[in-house]
Amino acid sequence: MTITTVDAAIERSRETAASIEQEPGRHRMLTGDRPTGDLHIGHYLSSLRNRVALQERGVESFVLIADYQVITDRDSVGQIKDNTLSLLADYLAAGLDPARSTIFAHSAVPQLNQLMLPFLSLVTQAELQRNPTVKDELVASRRPLSGLLLTYPVHQAADILFCKADVVPVGKDQLPHVEQTRVVARRFNARYAAGAEVFPEPTALINDHQLILGVDGQKMSKSRGNVIRLAATEDETAKLIRKARTDSEPTMTYEPERRPEVANLLTIASGFMGVAPETLADDLGSGGGSALKALVIEAINEGLRAHRERRQGIAKDRAELLQILRAGNAKAEAVADHTLTEVRQAMSMDY
Template sequence: MSGRATTWPSEGDPVTDVSTSSETTPAEAEVESSSYDAAQRRSRQIESDLARDAGRYRMLTGDRPTGRLHIGHYFGSLANRVRLQDLGVDSWILVADYQVITDREGVGPIRERVLSLLVDYLAVGIDPARSTIFTHSAVPALNQLMLPFLSLVTDSELRRNPTVKAELAASQRPMSGLMLTYPVHQAADILFCKANVVPVGKDQLPHLEQTRVVARRFDEVYGRARAEESVFPQPDALLSEAPNILGTDGQKMSKSRGNTIEIGMTADATAKIIKRAVTDSDRNITYDPAGRPEVANLLLLASLCTGRTPQEWADEIGDGGAGRLKAVVTEAVNSTFAPIRARRAELEADQGHLLEVLAAGNARANEVADATLDEVRRAMGMAYDLG
């Protein structure tokens, strides 16, 4: 959305970094495969169309403010958001502060984390003049859409959602009502601004399909019977081919494991973390993702930072060993993120500017959400000011 929740998951993880697990029957697997193939075809069509007419698309994506963003987020999601914004896509980026409490008892230092997300967004190149950045808690009409949307889904449908199933299986405590209705809240996130494209990984397709179901059912029950056009679009997936970057211990990159390189880290701190990165005893550096995943991961990171292939870096390092490999990666990462980190420092020093950006984004989100809620009320026959 890397944490159990999806699209705006825990540890501040983005849309593209979600992993959910649930048992599926062979029949379900066949349906999922067919749906994925269809989503891939449509995603390729959208990518092709972006170069010609990006302005017809509105994108919604976001993060949960539960930790500092790291370089996995940058290569997995943030860089793609900047790319889409620069192509001319109308970009909406949600700081999902309400979603922090789906699987937690409290919000923690939420204000600090929201502003940290905002700093990272602006530092990597997200432009508030072209992208609307807003918070869940500041947009009442968005959240009010959950009420009619909840009437359109069943308890069993929610419990079949992969993220909800995984949470139910993994949790040692009863599931909260907010966690159970998480897919519907995501539907409200996407539909309130009438986004028609959502960057996702394969694992988030069930969530997007739930959103499409809500949009379709609303129109069937209210929209098409009372209006010539549908109230909501059925958003498409823009499937991500984001690289799978491991943490420095060779495991999944996660702040809770202490194996991340944060976007805002200093060059020295980055060097120390990479120096501790897990490799193996073979001095000859080769690119073998299956046989040498830790070494391959470092080569991939150097590749992402420089534009050279992992194989090219492996050939150049040769028998230079892990020490040379880590020196190459350190230089590549620090060179790539130096301007971003410099910009971060400037932004962190001007909290007033950050609050202005967020206030402007929240104001625009509220304007759009209020208009959508008004349209929903009219479709439902609940606009009592009409006389």
């Protein structure tokens, strides 16, 4: 993406955020996660709480459990049913309400996936290969590029456009996916709908939160095993934080470039406490890494206590979780069926 494109996306994000404040009911959001394991504090701080806040403001919300996307970069789906129900338990514990947010599984909505065929006709191989996620995942997997991984951006376009979402909360690293979706929508309308707007061009609602690192100082990732799960006990949380990397300087300062590990722990504590990381650093003074870690442990465990209590009760009832998911699947399928009917009509394939 060029600087001009990024700047334009940031401006659209600001305008959309202002519109949501004024008229939240005009907007529809699509967001979600891949069920590759339990959600962690990085998800909670950077996206999950924001989804709940948008729901509470009155934005119509679609929350995707992207189970088909699990196999884009791995050989098998693993414990995907357990992982899917774990995600759902965290969603509900965090405050997502199935009465106001449509929570559904990718594989359960065939009409959504059927949009892939016309959408694939609208993108080139070169465009797909330039996508940063495709390139990064290919390097990480160390395997030949699969057709599924190559078309990953088109999968995401179908996820967003099937429900005609106009708001997609993302970090800046996900901007290329939303921009590709905008291109797909624009080309479909021009090529197949004679310029009529079958699909809106969605806006990335950009998350400006500091990237949360794992306890090893690298990007927090379930695959790296460096995460603090939302479902972790208080003792497990404390044990992991005590192992987190810091540095040898006793005086606490918030300097992300020079002291990334210390800044990361301050950012985590700040996220749960609602206090600026610079203020926390000043309060800690020369207490060193041990005082910092004690603060972070307390911040996480206090901040997640209510979530964990709710989650524990919710996760026990798998039958209820499955019922909630199936109801969400049915709602999403009805929306997708309506969209597919419009697509067939636009393409003169409604027979």
